[in-house]
Amino acid sequence: MFAVVRTGGKQYRVAAGDKIAVEKLAGEAGDTITLGDVLLAGEGDSLADAAKTVVSAEIIAQAKSEKVTVFKKRRRHNYRRKNGHRQMMTLLRITAVGDSKAEKKAAPKKEAAPKKDASEEKAAPKAKKAAPKKDAAPAKSGTHATEKKAPAKKAAAKKTESKK
16 A cells, blocks of 8 residues: 655655655654644555555654755855755655555554663662752853944044145
């Protein structure tokens, strides 16, 4: 089964097992998310109801995409500006595409982490507390962008010397 989902202002055709790179989504590697905005769903030539279709995905990694170089130039005006940008993206592995009823049954449950015994907690050494940090030095005056600058003083003294 396939679906067309919209995320980050773009549309992606996905099926179970696909890996896609989308605009940054909240979550860490290993988290499971649901892509809710399903535009189209179907299998082969037949189409299914997209409103009832749910697409679940697992976050593989949070990374940066390739660098985009922006270069501006105006000829004969000595104007050149070079800038670069790397957009944050999320790598997803599509785990399931299907109806919302079937998705609830197939969702894997997370296992609870094993609890430590009380004797292990007592045996562990206590961590030392960090020393308090000193207060930061006050900022220099005039460095803040919102501060108003004093008007410049005009030169009051005129030249009185004459040429000899």
